[in-house]
Amino acid sequence: MNEEYLITIVVAIIGSGGFGAFVPWVLDKIDNRRDPLHEGVKELLFCKLELLHQQMVDNGGICTVETKRTAERIYRAYSGLGGNGVGTEMRNNIINAHIQEDQQ
Numbered sequence: 001m002n003e004e005y006l007i008t009i010v011v012a013i014i015g016s017g018g019f020g021a022f023v024p025w026v027l028d029k030i031d032n033r034r035d036p037l038h039e040g041v042k043e044l045l046f047c048k049l050e051l052l053h054q055q056m057v058d059n060g061g062i063c064t065v066e067t068k069r070t071a072e073r074i075y076r077a078y079s080g081l082g083g084n085g086v087g088t089e090m091r092n093n094i095i096n097a098h099i100q101e102d103q104q
Helices: 003-015 017-030 036-058 065-080 086-095
Strands: none
Touching (some): 065 086
16 A cells, blocks of 8 residues: 555545544543443542541541542542542532641
8 A cells, every 4th residue: 555545545534424433432442431440449539538528527527628638639539530429528528627726
């Protein structure tokens, strides 16, 4: 195959309607959030968020600023993987908790 023939084929594929269906299919295969790795990481992030929330509850609804920052970072990653619902509620409870004063 020469270069002109290859270019003609590529242009024909791009110009066809089939290419519009092919690109989303490829992107879905690349970023498939239902794979076991994504689901496992999302579950681990949820468990960590759950642990921080339980610590806040056990401490009478009070947590440190650092705990709030950690919860926010964890939630951003969790949410980015498609997590929401109960995780969102736990994150909101932590963010809205009273701040523990520095013990000196």
